[in-house]
Amino acid sequence: MTPQSEDFSAWYNELVIKAQLVDRGPVRGTMVIRPYGYRIWELLQADLDRRIKEAGHDNACFPMFIPESYLRREAEHVEGFSPELAVVTVAGGKELEEPLVVRPTSETVIGEYMAKWIGSHRDLPLLLNQWANVVRWEMRPRMFLRTTEFLWQEGHTAHIDEADAMRETMWALDAYAAVARDLAAMPVVPGEKTPGERFAGAVRTYTIEGMMRDGRALQAGTSHYLGTNFAKAFEIQYQDEAGKLTLAHTTSWGMSTRMIGGVIMTHGDDTGLVLPPRLAPYQVVIVPIGRKEQGEATAAEARRLGAAIKSMGIRVHVDDNRPQLSPGFKFNDWEMRGVPIRLEIGPRDLENGVATLVRRLPTVEGQGKEAVPLERVPEIMPQILADFQAFLLARAETFRGDHTRAVEVWDDFGAQVAEGWALAFHCGRAECEDDIKADTAATPRCIPAEGPAEQGVCVKCGQPSAYGKRVIFGKAY
Amino acid sequence: MTPQSEDFSAWYNELVIKAQLVDRGPVRGTMVIRPYGYRIWELLQADLDRRIKEAGHDNACFPMFIPESYLRREAEHVEGFSPELAVVTVAGGKELEEPLVVRPTSETVIGEYMAKWIGSHRDLPLLLNQWANVVRWEMRPRMFLRTTEFLWQEGHTAHIDEADAMRETMWALDAYAAVARDLAAMPVVPGEKTPGERFAGAVRTYTIEGMMRDGRALQAGTSHYLGTNFAKAFEIQYQDEAGKLTLAHTTSWGMSTRMIGGVIMTHGDDTGLVLPPRLAPYQVVIVPIGRKEQGEATAAEARRLGAAIKSMGIRVHVDDNRPQLSPGFKFNDWEMRGVPIRLEIGPRDLENGVATLVRRLPTVEGQGKEAVPLERVPEIMPQILADFQAFLLARAETFRGDHTRAVEVWDDFGAQVAEGWALAFHCGRAECEDDIKADTAATPRCIPAEGPAEQGVCVKCGQPSAYGKRVIFGKAY
Structure with a gap:
C-alpha cells in the first residue's frame, strides 16, 4: 500500500x-x-x-x-x-x-x-x-x-x-x-x-x-x-x-x-485503518494459534473467551475458520482493517493461562504486547476499549493543535495551509476569498463558534477584519 | 369515511x-x-x-x-x-x-x-x-x-x-x-x-x-x-x-x-385502523378529561401514569396538549388511528383512584369499558397488550377459516372466490390458469406448504391434478 x-x-x-x-x-x-x-x-x-x-x-x-x-x-x-x-x-x-x-x-x-x-x-x-x-x-x-x-x-x-x-x-x-x-x-x-x-x-x-x-x-x-x-x-x-x-x-x-x-x-496510518472502538464492526478479534491438537485447544479457548467477551456487549470476532492462512497474515490483516484490540492465544499462552493483548496503536509510549490472565480478559475489556477510544480522540486533538497556527501576514499563509489550518483575520469580501483560493487552494472553513473576540486586518488584502474573530482557513475535501 | x-x-x-x-x-x-x-x-x-x-x-x-x-x-x-x-x-x-x-x-x-x-x-x-x-x-x-x-x-x-x-x-x-x-x-x-x-x-x-x-x-x-x-x-x-x-x-x-x-x-374496520400492539406507534394513549383545575389534576395524573407505563418499555402517548378538542373527539381520533388501548382519566375516575380502560375491540363478547385501579395499570398492561395481540391473530385466523372452502366443481368456484379463497385441484397448465383468471379474476395464490397430499381433477378443465395437493385460488392485491 x-x-x-x-x-x-x-x-x-x-x-x-x-x-x-x-x-x-x-x-x-x-x-x-x-x-x-x-x-x-x-x-x-x-x-x-x-x-x-x-x-x-x-x-x-x-x-x-x-x-x-x-x-x-x-x-x-x-x-x-x-x-x-x-x-x-x-x-x-x-x-x-x-x-x-x-x-x-x-x-x-x-x-x-x-x-x-x-x-x-x-x-x-x-x-x-x-x-x-x-x-x-x-x-x-x-x-x-x-x-x-x-x-x-x-x-x-x-x-x-x-x-x-x-x-x-x-x-x-x-x-x-x-x-x-x-x-x-x-x-x-x-x-x-x-x-x-x-x-x-x-x-x-x-x-x-x-x-x-x-x-x-x-x-x-x-x-x-x-x-x-x-x-x-x-x-x-x-x-x-x-x-x-x-x-x-x-x-x-x-x-x-x-x-x-x-x-x-x-x-488511519501506513499500516491501514485505525477504527475507534465505538464505530468498529469488531472491537476485538481473537486469533488462536497452533496446528493440529494444539490448534484445536487454542481455538476452543478462543471461542470460549469470545463468548465471554460477547456477553459483556462487546463486538468480538474469533478468527478460527481460515486454517489456510498463517497467524502472521491474520495479524496483519486485522491491523490493516483497523480492529482496535487483538487477542492472540498460542499453545504457550494457553499453558500459562494468558492471552496476548495487542492494541492497534500503543496508547502509552513504548507499550507493546501484554500478557493478560485469561479469566481477567472479559472484565478489563470495557475499560481497555474506552481508554483506546479516549487515546484516539486525544491524539487527534494534539495533531490538530500541532497543525493549526495563527497567521498574521500573507507571506506565512501559504506554508501554513500546506500543512494544516491557518487562523487568520479576513475582510469578509467574496472576491478576497476567491483570490485566496486561487493563490493557495485554501478556503474559509468556518468562523469558529469558540474563537475569542478579536479584531485585525485581513491577512490577504489588509482591509479591516469582519466577523469579530479569526477565521479558520484550510484546504478542504 | x-x-x-x-x-x-x-x-x-x-x-x-x-x-x-x-x-x-x-x-x-x-x-x-x-x-x-x-x-x-x-x-x-x-x-x-x-x-x-x-x-x-x-x-x-x-x-x-x-x-x-x-x-x-x-x-x-x-x-x-x-x-x-x-x-x-x-x-x-x-x-x-x-x-x-x-x-x-x-x-x-x-x-x-x-x-x-x-x-x-x-x-x-x-x-x-x-x-x-x-x-x-x-x-x-x-x-x-x-x-x-x-x-x-x-x-x-x-x-x-x-x-x-x-x-x-x-x-x-x-x-x-x-x-x-x-x-x-x-x-x-x-x-x-x-x-x-x-x-x-x-x-x-x-x-x-x-x-x-x-x-x-x-x-x-x-x-x-x-x-x-x-x-x-x-x-x-x-x-x-x-x-x-x-x-x-x-x-x-x-x-x-x-x-x-x-x-x-x-x-381494520369501519371505525378505522386496528393496530396490533407489536406494530403500534402508540400502544397506549391516555386521555385526561376535565376543564380548569379538574383538567389540570387529571392531566397531572395522566402524565404520572404515562411515565410509569413508559418505564415498562411500553410505547405510550399522553394526549394533554390539545385543549381545543373535546374528549369525545379525541376518543374517536385514537380509535380511527387504531391505538390498541385507551385510558381515560376523568375527575370522577381520579376521585375513585381508577382509570377507565378501553380496548380498540372487545376481546371478550360484550366486554366494554373497565375501571382499573390506577396503581395496578402499569403492571397489568403488558398482559393486556399481549392478550390483544393474540386476540387479533385468532380473530384473523377465524375469519380466514370462515372464508376458505374446498371447491370441487366449477359452478361453485366463482361464488367462493368472490368472498374468499377456494381450495381446488388444478391441472397445472398455464392456459388453464389464464382461463380461470379471465372468467373470475382469481389466480393461484400458492400451493400451500402444509396442505395434505391429495389427487383429483382440475376444477376448471377436468384434467388430472398437478402438485399432489390442492391449490389456493383467490383474487389478489
Missing part, C-alpha cells in the same frame, strides 16, 4: 478497497458499501437516530423523485444544485411529460408537505427527519467523500419564529459535534460558514470541520437556518394566536456516509 | 390518508410515508433486521443506478421488469452514454459483485441483505400496496449447491411467516407459487399469502431459489475443494412496505 506520507490520496483510495469497506460501483462515481463499511454506518446511524428521536423529531420518508418545477421555486437553491442533478426522463416505457429529478436534498418536496400539514401555531414546531439516499452528480468522485449516490439523514423542521428555528439549527450542530467526538473520536470545530460557502437557499450555514492527517479539512456535517426563504417559495405558513397568517421559519441539517471517510483519514 | 362493506377500496384509500399514515406524493403513484406510518415500518424493520443478522447475514448497500446492459444479461429477468423501469438519461447536465435504470430489484448489480468477491468454496455461503428503496412504474398504484417507489429489504445469497440454497430460501420464507404472524398478527399461508406466478428469473418462488377482510389475498413476502440462472449470467462461480470452477446457486427474498397495507386490511 502506498504510504500516507508519499501520496495521501493514493493511500486512501487503496485502503478503502483493500480493507473491504467499499468497492467501486458499476457507474462512475458510485460505490458499493460492503458489510464491513456498512456496519460502521449502522453504528453511527443508531446513535444519531437515538439523539434525533430523543429531541422530539419523527422519522418519515419522502419520495426521491421530485418534479423539476419544485426545484425552480427557490432561485438560489436551483442555481446551486442544477449542475449536479440526475434526471429521469423515461418511465414505464414512455417519455415523461415533466422530467423528474432524483433528489439531491429534499427541502423542496418536504416544503410542499409542510405547507399542507401546518395550519395553526399549534402545529409548530414540526420536527421531521429522514434516512435516505441522495444523488449529486460528481465531477471528482471519491469513495465516501464525494460519491454520486450517498446515504445520509436530513432533518427538516418548521418553527414559529427565528429564535426557535435558530435553537433547532444549533441543536443539530451540537448533536453532530457530539457524534463526531464521542463515536468517531474526531475533535471537530463547530462554526459558521462565510456567505460564500453557504448552502444554496440558506440564510446561515453552520458546519463541523475535522482535520485529516494530511492537514486538510473535512466538512463532516452541516446545519442550516433557512429563514423564510423556503417558507415563501412553498407557502409554509401558520395562523398565529391572533389568527393572522404568518410565514414559518425552517431549518435543515444533514450528516452522511462522508463521516466514514473522516474516520479513515483522522486515524 | 366510506364503510368497508360498501366499498372496501374506497375505505382503504380514505383511511390511509385520514389516519396520517401517508400522503399522496407529488408524482403519480408515489407516497409520502408520514411519521405515524413510518414508525410501523421501523418496528417491523427492527424485528426483521434482528432475525436476518442472527441468521448470519450482513447488511450492505449497492448503488440504485444499474447500467441497462446488466438487466439484459438474464433474459427472463429483463422481460419481466422492462415495462416497469424508470430510466435516468441525463446527469450532470449531459445526456448519458448508457442510460441508467433505477433499480426495480438488485439481483443483477449484486450478481456482478458476488462474481467478484467469490473465489473459492471457502467464500460460501455469501449472505447479504440490504434495506433500500426500489422503483417499479405502476399502472394502478395504491398506497403501500403498489407504489412507484417503495421501501424493502432484499436478501441476496450465494451457495455451494442447490440443497444449501434451498435451505436458505426456506429460512427466509419462515422468517417472513414469523414476522407476519408474531408482529402483524397476520396468519399467513406459506407455499410455492405456480410457474406462471414466479419471479422473473427464478427456478422456484415461495410466498406468504394473507387474507384481507374483503376476502382477497395479499402476497406479503416472497423468497426465490434462482438456481444457477443469475450465476450463469454474471459468472458467479467458485473453485470447489478439488479446484474445479463451479457455478454457485443463488437466492433472493424480499419484504416491503406493502406489509403495512396488509396490517390495515387484515384488522
